[in-house]
Amino acid sequence: MLRDITLGQYYPADSVLHKLDPRVKLMGALVYIVSLFTFRDAVGFAAATVFLICIIRISKVPFSYMVKGLKAIVVLMIITALFNLFLTPGKQVLVTYGILTITMEGVKNAVFMLVRLIYLIVGTSIMTLTTTPNQLTDGLEKALMPLSKIRVPVHSIAMIMSIALRFIPILIEETDIIMKAQMARGADFESGNLIRRVKAMVPLLVPLFVSAFRRADDLAMAMEARCYVGGRGRTKMKPLRYQKEDYQAYLILAGYLGVMIAWRVFGARIWGLKLGA
Amino acid sequence: MGIIKASKLVHEYIRRDEEGNVESIQTALNKIDLEVQAGAFIAILGHNGSGKSTLAKHINALLLPGEGTLWVDGMDTAREENVYEIRRAAGMVFQNPDNQIIASVVEEDVGFGPENIGIPTDEIWTRVEASLISTGMLKYRSHSPNKLSGGQKQRVAIAGVMAMEPKCIVLDEPTAMLDPNGRQEVLKAVHELNRKKGVTIILITHYMEEVTDADYVYVMDQGEIVMQGKPREIFSKVDRLKKHRLDVPQITLLAHELREAGLSISRGILTREELEAELVQLYGSKKGNVNYTG
Numbered sequence: 001m002l003r004d005i006t007l008g009q010y011y012p013a014d015s016v017l018h019k020l021d022p023r024v025k026l027m028g029a030l031v032y033i034v035s036l037f038t039f040r041d042a043v044g045f046a047a048a049t050v051f052l053i054c055i056i057r058i059s060k061v062p063f064s065y066m067v068k069g070l071k072a073i074v075v076l077m078i079i080t081a082l083f084n085l086f087l088t089p090g091k092q093v094l095v096t097y098g099i100l101t102i103t104m105e106g107v108k109n110a111v112f113m114l115v116r117l118i119y120l121i122v123g124t125s126i127m128t129l130t131t132t133p134n135q136l137t138d139g140l141e142k143a144l145m146p147l148s149k150i151r152v153p154v155h156s157i158a159m160i161m162s163i164a165l166r167f168i169p170i171l172i173e174e175t176d177i178i179m180k181a182q183m184a185r186g187a188d189f190e191s192g193n194l195i196r197r198v199k200a201m202v203p204l205l206v207p208l209f210v211s212a213f214r215r216a217d218d219l220a221m222a223m224e225a226r227c228y229v230g231g232r233g234r235t236k237m238k239p240l241r242y243q244k245e246d247y248q249a250y251l252i253l254a255g256y257l258g259v260m261i262a263w264r265v266f267g268a269r270i271w272g273l274k275l276g277a
Numbered sequence: 278m279g280i281i282k283a284s285k286l287v288h289e290y291i292r293r294d295e296e297g298n299v300e301s302i303q304t305a306l307n308k309i310d311l312e313v314q315a316g317a318f319i320a321i322l323g324h325n326g327s328g329k330s331t332l333a334k335h336i337n338a339l340l341l342p343g344e345g346t347l348w349v350d351g352m353d354t355a356r357e358e359n360v361y362e363i364r365r366a367a368g369m370v371f372q373n374p375d376n377q378i379i380a381s382v383v384e385e386d387v388g389f390g391p392e393n394i395g396i397p398t399d400e401i402w403t404r405v406e407a408s409l410i411s412t413g414m415l416k417y418r419s420h421s422p423n424k425l426s427g428g429q430k431q432r433v434a435i436a437g438v439m440a441m442e443p444k445c446i447v448l449d450e451p452t453a454m455l456d457p458n459g460r461q462e463v464l465k466a467v468h469e470l471n472r473k474k475g476v477t478i479i480l481i482t483h484y485m486e487e488v489t490d491a492d493y494v495y496v497m498d499q500g501e502i503v504m505q506g507k508p509r510e511i512f513s514k515v516d517r518l519k520k521h522r523l524d525v526p527q528i529t530l531l532a533h534e535l536r537e538a539g540l541s542i543s544r545g546i547l548t549r550e551e552l553e554a555e556l557v558q559l560y561g562s563k564k565g566n567v568n569y570t571g
Contacts, residue, residue: 166381222377225369226390237388
């Protein structure tokens with residue numbers, strides 16, 4: 001049951017997006033998130049939708065994979081929508097029932113918020129679906145490098161992330177083994193109420209932690225034995241270098257964000273018809 | 278001076294209580310003297326707790342001498358400024374294959390060492406390829422280490438050390454967690470490195486079968502070197518080995534028992550062929566022998 005957990009849900013395919021530099025994709029996800037909060041009307045909404053559809057097409061990742069990511073936040077989406085629906089004050093009151101009032105503004109806010117959340121999840125999951133965890137950590141390390149000037153241990157953080165990714169399957173396997181060993185001796189992980197089940201986890205966690213620390217100790221020694229002394233003086237086997245496509249992608253991103261912001265600032269005037277608040 | 282030379286090397290594990298008072302002292306290495314010539318294949322034997330792993334860690338400067346001196350490639354391990362160069366000269370392969378693979382792709386793990394010592398990118402690739410070829414792991418280069426068998430993982434670890442081009446490789450019980458097939462795989466790879474690339478090998482183990490091909494064997498017990506010599510000399514002293522809680526290879530044991538029973542068989546038989554030759558000599562022709570291989 002534990003083996004089903006997958007992290008960094010990479011979907012291998014041969015697309016332009018897969019080949020882009022991870023830094024571009026990180027930036028892209030950021031730009032897209034920002035752009036989602038710039039629109040207030042249907043035109044901006046349409047632009048964000050078109051952009052997202054194009055990206056999904058280019059990525060060659062089946063749409064169903066992205067929907068999977070949405071399942072996890074269904075509850076969050078419902079709560080957000082409900083709060084927006086009932087708690088937005090406004091002039092155009094549509095329904096009043098007891099203390100609950102639904103206003104026109106509320107409906108609009110709820111819809112936009114829901115759309116924003118869905119787009120946000122789908123947009124960022126495209127990044128994780130087209131980038132391997134390793135590329136992602138490499139990209140993060142390189143992108144955050146300037147922070148190391150103010151003593152942020154960027155290299156160490158990236159190294160910790162990539163080691164964590166490497167050890168997740170090993171620790172999951174180990175959990176499985178310990179669980180089976182405990183079950184063979186009569187431990188019961190599956191019945192009883194929540195509290196009982198959590199309690200049953202304690203004898204599982206203790207040996208798991210002990211072994212994780214032992215592994216960490218071993219690994220640190222193995223790294224030291226291979227001359228690891230931190231990021232200083234290190235060369236890269238797979239250095240990140242921008243290609244022509246990466247610059248083009250940056251241009252497209254900049255163009256997209258520019259249009260979205262411009263529409264936010266001037267759009268309402270051109271449109272003449274004010275939809276936003 | 279040989280590539281590795283120890284002189285009266287002492288290491289003590291000191292256990293302290295919460296106030297920092299010494300609770301107990303365990304001497305893991307007691308005045309070890311040894312010298313290894315470049316290009317040799319050395320085996321260090323000993324049962325659990327004999328201090329052999331401690332010695333291995335000293336060679337890589339992971340532990341520092343309490344007393345005495347250890348020189349690796351002419352450098353004193355006790356001097357802080359030598360540590361980095363010593364680790365470049367003497368690579369180390371550990372027991373648990375899972376806990377020494379750092380990256381989640383085979384080739385990236387092999388590249389980890391060269392990255393650390395600042396090799397330019399192009400050369401890293403040539404080194405990675407060369408060491409994957411020499412350990413026979415090239416076709417797994419883009420695999421995840423999690424999907425490999427124990428023997429394959431250990432070969433990746435050896436390739437990772439090889440890519441740093443050390444003069445000497447210390448293998449600390451590299452086969453202890455492997456099945457017999459994996460054990461063979463790893464030993465074959467190690468022997469090939471020694472023969473083809475002339476890398477000095479120090480193999481630490483408690484499997485007697487693994488040391489029969491070594492140039493020289495040290496036997497450790499309770500932190501001391503209690504026996505040393507060529508494998509044949511060592512294995513001819515079956516009773517002494519037993520005293521140090523070590524088993525001899527089955528064929529050597531059989532030869533020993535036959536000898537004890539009164540047959541005139543020479544000491545230190547290492548392989549089946551040797552025993553067969555001896556028996557043929559004793560009883561004439563090979564004809565009519567029971568086929569015991571079947």
